Amino acid sequence: MEFLDLITNALVSGVALGSIYALLALGLSITFGVLHIPNVAHPALMIAGAYAVVFANARGLDPIVAALLLTVPFYALGIVFYEFYARAFEKRGRGNTLQSLTLFFGVSLVIEIALVVAFGTDLRSVEVPYVGRSLEFGIVLLPYRFLVPALLAPVVILALWLYMTRTYSGLALRAVAHDDRALSISGVNPVSIKRHAFGIATALAVLAGAALVITGPVDPFAGRVQIGRVFAIVVLAGLGSIPGTLVAAILIGIAEALVTAFLSPSWAPGVAFAILLGTLAIRPSGLFGAR
């Protein structure tokens, strides 16, 4: 292939990939970025979401429709999960980050193994008419299995951004990140706001799972590769910045696509980690962080 072809296609697929990554990181951007809860179980929840979508798809449902329906039970799951977390740590006044990290790590393992026990370790995928076909536009060739989730991402991000900036509960959510006490004085219960936020983040995990499984087949451990990537995006974006998440994710997507095109696909998983380390070393506040 010509150099120009190669680089154009790498850029296009990088943007598409980045858009999908943004969707994967979005839930974490709320839990870690806004609530400061280091939810390392988010990628595992995402894979659980992907399996739920596969299950629904096998019964004839379109994966995106299935994911939208599944946001309701996942929201509920998030609420229950947060309640458990809060009882274990925050209410006891032991808001120890390292212990909660360990808890989420344990939860993540339990989810993975539960999936192995229930579905085995084989790769699972969804069946949709557009998988296998590609959009051809001049020299650009983009498979629909990337294009569809890549278009879903900006819609979800926009919806979330509008919610966070235009609605009362979205604003309360952002306020809670700054100061619990201020809110409880103004009559809003910070615990219920946080619970709600955690529910939204978990609901986003199922949308992310759908995007992931449309892109390619998943196995129970597929979340592990994503941990470095999603944290890299959230940190690079500047904690809690929703538009920043999209920009950071696209940057990482492009970087990976270029490495894949010019080096080897087997090096791509290392890219996000290098970017994460670089960000932590040079600008820990991220691209859009205040400080």
Add this chain to the structure above:
Amino acid sequence: MSEPIVVIRGVEKWFGGLRALGPVDVDLKPGERLGLIGPNGSGKTTLINCLSGLFVPDKGTIVYDGRDITREPAFRRARMGIARSFQIPRPFTGMTVLENLLVPMDYLGSHERSELERADEVLASVGLAARRDAPAESLSQLELRKLELARALVTEPKVLVADEAMAGLSENEIDDVLALLMRLNDTGVAIIMIEHIMHAVMRFSQRMICLETGRIIAMGTPQDVAQDRQVQKVYFGERAGA
């Protein structure tokens, strides 16, 4: 008339787009008792964080004992003789009271038997001798305050910053801590006291500084500062209104 031991010149600290402190100039003489007052968020803790090295100021210089320490890390300043206590006590949990004191002493060089004697001496002077082998997490609020001070004292500092060392204590306990700080000052240690408890800080200080929105609005004897019109407006006015 001795040279000042701490010279702070034009120090500023910014958080994001907000200037939390400065520019401020402060001198501290050896053995002086300086009170630092001001409403919440006026920059008192930011100022002493710049002095103790927890923050690096964005502008200005800090000279200690004739040496520019503006960019020195906190641990080195501590070893040079700038000690501090924290507003919210930060005991080293998982250790006994004695071990808490051994942490700073590990970095003073001598690992002699006299080290333990020194620690015991300090514990006795703050009244914690009986709690020597108790776990730090079992201490009461007053004892935690005393532990904070004891930990600062074992290093034999030249400057001690006491950040609200009396918050949450009863009247008797306040007298207790004040007497302790006075005794310490008698041995030649300069003390900067940040305090909300007005009568305590006025009784203690030889000189007082009042900060408001990051700037010094009054400096002088406790009486002068307390009667300063601006101070009364921002400080007492705020209190009366609250």
Add this chain to the structure above:
Amino acid sequence: MRTLPFLVIAALILVGGLFLPQFVGNPYYFFAGYVVLQYVVIATGWNILGGYAGYINFGTSAFFGAGVYVAAFLIKAFGAPLPVQILAAGVVGMLLGVATGYLTLRIQGVYFSIATVALVVVLETLIHNIDYLGGASGMQTIAPPAPAWFGGQTQYVFCAMLVLAVVAVVAARFIERSWIGRSLRAIKASEPAAEACGVPTLSMKLVACAISGAIIAIAGAPYAYYASHVDPLSAFSLTIGLNALAMPLIGGTRSWIGPVIGALLLASVQQIATVTISSEFNILAVGIVLIAFVVLAPEGILGLIADLKEKLRRRGARP
């Protein structure tokens, strides 16, 4: 425990273990014992950073895998003997610890933990791309024969791991009781307060990273010898990352004996369990026990024992 009895017991275990091959014939016991001891080393190494300084390393398998592959490389390239492999693995583990720490420790502990998760993926990616080390499918590691005195390969690596375990535990106990341990615990309790007491927190954390990284990597070194085949999946195994965390937390992180108890307990149970139930249920069980301990008994078995003693003392005090 006093220092003299401790050292006597350590020496007795060491000598007794070294002569074990002369009396026990069945190699299975050495096979299983090797794994249990390997976890004693890993848990002890993990605890120096995680338990004392409070920095949680999720990427233990990255350090372990680095040790495995350093040894595998040395076998393939030079046919190096086991002690050389172990020393080299220690040096590489130390450098890896310092490098990871230097990049991430200046910020919050959470970032360090996250970086260690990603570190596993990166090292695995690296090995996948090195054909000399067998890439994704792994490679045979035919080690030089063991000294005849030990009576077999398995017995030899068992004895090597026993030496490593004793050395690691003695080192951990020494660190815990020295000024280094005090500084690390001060860092765990409050970094600003530690700094204000003259503790160079960044340097001390790097020291802890280096020691911890070296010990964990050393635990991986004899694996190439033990299994005579290495591959990325088993070298960077999820089980190792999980156990490294679970064993100290279950045993208790405050003292050197916590990780030892946790490792002996958990690894023995796992050795028995792998014979009877599947490895998935094994991990699942460990995960659930880990969650239970984090939530209900954050000080581990040591904490439970201390609580029990306290209760008994109170009951005794009340006439």
